Amino acid sequence: MATQFLKEDFLLQSSLAQRLYQDYAVNLPVIDYHSHLPPGEVLEDRNFENISAIWLHGDHYKWRAMRVLGIEEKYITGAATDRDKFQKWAEAVPHTLRNPLFHWTHMELKNPFGIQELLNGSNAQRIYDRTQEQLAEPGFSTQSLLTHFNVEMVGTTDDPIDDLAAHIALGKTSSFNTKILPSFRPDKSLQLDGGDVYREYIQKLSAVAQINIDDIDSLLLALESRIDFFHAVGGRLSDHGLSWIPLQGNTGLEEINRVFKGVLNGNDQEVTPVLKDGFGFYVLSHLARKYYKLGWVQQFHIGALRNNNHRLLTTLGPDTGFDSIGDFQHATALTQFLDNLERTDELPKTILYNLNPSDSAVFASMTGNFQGEGFRGKIQYGSAWWFLDQLDGMKQQIDTLSNIGLISCFVGMLTDSRSFLSYSRHEYFRRLICDMFANDIQRGVMPNDLEWVGKMVSNICYYNAKEYFNL
Incomplete structure (x- = not known):
């Protein structure tokens, strides 16, 4: 990819x-x-504690896409951890081609996080950790x-x-x-x-x-x-x-x-x-x-x-x-x-x-x-x-x-x-x-x-x- x-x-x-x-x-x-x-x-x-908190909580655009893929509700609005929710969203992203979510996802990773690689299940944990570090900084309040x-x-x-x-x-x-x-x-x-x-x-x-x-x-x-x-x-x-x-x-x-x-x-x-x-x-x-x-x-x-x-x-x-x-x-x-x-x-x-x-x-x-x-x-x-x-x-x-x-x-x-x-x-x-x-x-x-x-x-x-x- x-x-x-x-x-x-x-x-x-x-x-x-x-x-x-x-x-x-x-x-x-x-x-x-x-x-x-x-x-x-x-x-x-x-300052948001992680990218799920600023990105996935309350975003029904992403939730609807995840439901189309049959992802369990616990990873959408349920009790799964924020890290696990982000993992499931990252796995979903490659399937959003031609949906505006694919563009928005990568535009928002590029600005403000400076991340230009395509999000997927393989790099999800690394990107989660990197953005978590950035979100703790004053410039991301x-x-x-x-x-x-x-x-x-x-x-x-x-x-x-x-x-x-x-x-x-x-x-x-x-x-x-x-x-x-x-x-x-x-x-x-x-x-x-x-x-x-x-x-x-x-x-x-x-x-x-x-x-x-x-x-x-x-x-x-x-x-x-x-x-x-x-x-x-x-x-x-x-x-x-x-x-x-x-x-x-x-x-x-x-x-x-x-x-x-x-x-x-x-x-x-x-x-x-x-x-x-x-x-x-x-x-x-x-x-x-x-x-x-x-x-x-x-x-x-x-x-x-x-x-x-x-x-x-x-x-x-x-x-x-x-x-x-x-x-x-x-x-x-x-x-x-x-x-x-x-x-x-x-x-x-x-x-x-x-x-x-x-x-x-x-x-x-x-x-x-x-x-x-x-x-x-x-x-x-x-x-x-x-x-x-x-x-x-x-x-x-x-x-x-x-x-x-x-x-x-x-x-x-x-x-x-x-x-x-x-x-x-x-x-x-x-x-x-x-x-x-x-x-x-x-x-x-x-x-x-x-x-x-x-x-x-x-x-x-x-x-x-x-x-x-x-x-």
Whole structure:
């Protein structure tokens, strides 16, 4: 097996692509405006005890691949040692050819560890030991890694009930330059059919907001108070992970409020799908108007079919690798929701992400309906997400946006990751877009003006996001 794989020209198939990347992309800071990095680990400046702890824990991409190979669950989410889990992952890696995991694995070994040999079962223990030694060094702590990858801003994903203590403390740390900003994720407040779990959550929200939630108005007041708290801490983004945007329907507010009050009192009998949608539409619309007043950006990650394997959901819990792409219909609900806000001129900056590739043109074309005066790309067709953040998916997103909207206004890539090593995804994206643009120049469909094209590359990789998020 070859011992070296990633060269400096990786994904850059021409000297022109290499020049675009080296002169206009590689050295730009990273704005990672949507991630799942734990802010507490940034605050404590954690050094991970081994590569499994920083690389395998919580990574459902790797877990799913290992399950395809029939690897026992004890080596994935179970009680096996971290060393043994890494051994099993290393044995799996040669089988991931043509999956982005093969690229990401070796990109992350090369940077920051400096390891350029291909990972496999034979060299796993040596690489485990070498990386364990490096991870104990100061230069491999969480803050040092973010500095190493030139990360200017990280947008974490935070529940309304979070105290944001780590964000507050990090905001007072003058020696660390990366901004760690919270993003408001109110999904749990919308789960009207969640039974006792939902009622327990509303009680927690009520307590942290110091507002007695006994009807829909008090729910909205509590959520607004938490938005104000997030804003005071530096939050300027919200995020919503939804299977679909809820339809308004014909259910009146009085009926929605009556059923919501019944749920709070233990009565779940009247929560129909239509009523839950009406409730979600009303709450989301109210929150969006609050975002608009504060100048926030709202994000919608739409289209996941979650928790498909109920047997393993019961034993392992959610977010362990059993979600997939849904085949929901989105266009009608999207336009209804966005137009409802536009009618009163209260539509905030919005980023729409689709999970099903068949929805790409629908989402990209929808953004063009609601752009605003004085904004560049107010409504964004977001980067390739989750199952689509691979070369084909990113290329499709770039091509779809180019054909239907303006790629020049795109705010670029994000990690959407729980790993401090995932910044290779920004490098992956930057290499790809430089190669695509260089190929267009060579085919004669883009002007051979390196300064002009290079400036667009720089904007997509960094400057558009810096302007869009007011950084």
